[in-house]
Amino acid sequence: MTAVWLLHVLFSLFSFGLVWFIIRYYSDKLETENLQKVISIFGLFVIQIILWAIPIDIYYGNISEKSTMASFYYGFFVIIFFIIFLFLPMGFFYYNDINLNKKDRIIKALKLSLFISIIGLIVFIIGFWMNRKNPDVDPWMKEIFTQRSPVHFAAEFLIGVLAIFGIIQFLKYTIYGLSMLPISLIKGKQDITIENSQIESQIVIAREKRRIIETKYYALDTPVTKRDQKEIESLKRKERNLERAKNKINEDQQKFLSKVIRFCNPMRKFFGFVFLLFSLFLVISVLLSLIYKITSSSCGSNCGFILNGPTKNPFDLLMVNLSKAFPLDYFVFVAIIVYFIIISLSGMAKIGLRFLWVEISRLRKKSTVPEILILMIATLILIGITMIFEFFYFAPQWATFGSQKNEKGELCSITDIPNCKISGIAIFVYRILSNSFFSVWIWISNLIFVVLYTLILVISLKKPASSNFEYDD
Template sequence: MSTSATVAAIPSSPSAASDVLLYTTLEAESPNNTNPNDHNTIDPSYNYPIWIPWAICGVLFFVIFIITSIAVCLFQDRREKSFIALVTSIVGISLVVFSIFVVPVDIFNVSQTFDPKENSLVIKILYYSIYLILLIFGSVIIPFAYFWYEEDPKLGENEDDDDKLFHTIKFTLFTFIAGILIIIMGLVMSAISGTVADKNSVTDWLKQLVDVEHFGDRAIRFIVGCLAVVGCFGFNIYTAYGLSALPIGLMKRKYLTYKDENVVDRRADEVDEEIDLLQKKYRMKGTSMNREDQKKYDRLRQEKTELENTSIRIERSKKSIIAKLEPCMYPFKLLIGFGILVVIIFLLISLLINLIYRTVTSKCGIACGFVTEENCYFNPLDLLLTYSSIIFPIDYIILALIICLFIWASMVSLSTIGLRFLCVKLYKLKVRSTVPQGLLTSGIFLMFIMLATSFMLPSFAPVYTTFGSQKYQDSTGAWKQCALAAFNFTEHKLSQNVNSVTIGVPVFSIIFYFENWLFVLCFIIGFIVSIFKKPASFEEADTYDHDEEIMKRPLRGRSYKEYATSSTRSSMSLNSYNAIN
């Protein structure tokens, strides 16, 4: 028996690619004229009840919700609290994280259940429902909570609640309408090059625009693609840097800057002397300061406050429990950091192999974003996940750990870099110091990053995320890993979503391809920066780095004599102590 597989070639132009669907045909010749399906079935070795993926889904959502609630409550500012912002952040971030953890469940459904087609439609609806909920959260609910808190942080204390509600709804509608207009403009631009039976028929053009025949799949693909493209920028900046900074940060040893304390003390004395000179100068004259001296005086006062805060951080770090346990914890942190670094390099090599393979074997080139219909069988991550699927559920645990690593790296990067837009720092993400606006903004950032992560997973392990551990029986009776040449296989809904976006709107495929290379470049740059970056000291890593918080509660319960003795600065006065406590 001889078997040949023919895969439709991908068109060379983006306009043609948007109207063509990939298909596979299996032509088998047999002397007995047997049906090719007889030797092309799913490997029945691992069949599990159909309720297992849904049980996993429910447990995952419950666990994610609990962990997210604890994390958000831990990060929120102790002095500025908002119930609306807290609940919105918990629900929004839980949905964001859950959306990425649906991927292992999707793969489990296709690879291990007895009849995956029974769950396929439900999982597709689940994906679309998550996308819709995230869109509503990102464009309506989170902006509403953000503007509500901006109007009046102290809820319930203002009598003009109607005016506050009116302004909040006004700004929220403005954000929502702006997003809708951008999506409509993109849909119109993407449909201009399309072909319609009657060019003069507005009705036919509108039907093509929203893809009425397929229940609006074109519009959904475009919206999800736009959100994923925006998320790719956050994925490249935050996740790429986090993956490079996370292991290096664990392996670097934090240090106590006792020498810096003397430098701070000397500079504080110099600032006090300069302030005294300015005050004596104008006290003797009996006049007010001129503009230049007033600016200098204000600058010196601000520097003095910063030096006092730095001195307090150093004093706190000396008595920190973490600082005392650091020598014992460092060997374990070094081992964990090295292990994470090996895993990250392994993932990066898999991504590079896939990108190079696509570039070499793609028949359509840059016109379709180097899409290829051939499987890369020497991708290390693909091989690991495929062979580990022999023993259930090792492959799903590995995939879940990879997703957790991406989330952890993104959180570390958000905490280190801060919430920024066009290099402008909006808010900081610190334990017990994140304002409600920062929590809401971090929810939007994570929303885009996790959506981009789901679109990036097929780039790391394309075969496994498309076919899972499915196998088919060839003409010789041997079981092989599923490929496009296989006649009978079920594609994961994640892979279907990504392929429908990239093939249906080819410009997205081009963007995602170059975004993958940009991710590699950002990782390399972040890795070099992390190596040469000075490790954070304990006072720099102090969670109470908010100046006002430090000034209010640096060392409660200590006497002024103890406080003055702990700091060698003779300029520390009783007034400073009273102001601090």
């Protein structure tokens, strides 16, 4: 057991390094204060500690020790509550108004973060006073849902609410990255020579348009109208952006790293195909889980669509077989989480951080302002919470029982409790999903996941290769 938890410590250290790299990559290099970095690293680090514990929990999967693992999850989620409802808002509002002096910024940040904390407390109280009846389930499942205090119900309700917001971010950014990243790797960038030629042509056209407008007013000796003045300014901006793009492409073309990347172009395409196949593999698994949860769950949404028995979900079968040679399933789990962090960041970078359809800001290397960095971390934390629930669609058998078998030598089903040991994370998740609203919401969200992925994939296949430089029109 010591060796297994040592593995958790090693992955936690890896996690710290990964988080530090992400923060350093996006942080504004001119920003001298480190408060946002400390808050961001701490927040993302905590959610990853929870995630890294899941394969170990499944490996040991002992219902007699469920109180220990439950305490672990509840305890760390209390920290998550403070991070989301207090620390992150405080950091966001502190950096949001740089025109105030430091004292006024602190006071304003405390007031507004207190308001956010009160909202979280209200949600917690609602969960505390809501109907706390355990779902009407078969006797062998009662062990999952009993022995809960009102505080547990309140915490589970609050986590469920956070999961709803997390799924919205998941559908916005993660699905976009899951669809677009493999295709962008396969297609690569546009040919530099061709793009340079196109940029030069656009520069000539923009200059000629501007010259025609300016010549017209020069010949007539009349003042430029507001409409044409705006057009002239717009054309000047376009020229500057195009010149900047041309210079940047020419500079990058001479860099050693760019030459190495071009040399490794076939390898990039190879990884693109691997990621595409893996993404399709996951989406097919989710689709099958959606069908199984409707057709093979005796208690339905009342218990979170717990499956009656093992399924033919391909990713689930892979994880179950890998768990027989632990820690192989642990390595795959970690790789998936890291991959989903990367594609989520890719999605945020491509479409920008948004509230509904309104773009707030874009992530930029070494130039992301502190409040946007904090917003990015809050989004990743919510996506991390969602990933806990998603694994019960990616690999429901593995997440619930691992590779355990019953007395007949068959993979465990829910009817084999207590002879089969259900994982602590399964108890934790299914308790939250015993609220039908959350279980139905997550089922529908996964259906949207499959549909959105398919649509974005089709669109991305039709899009041309991306530019070597992002510039405004």
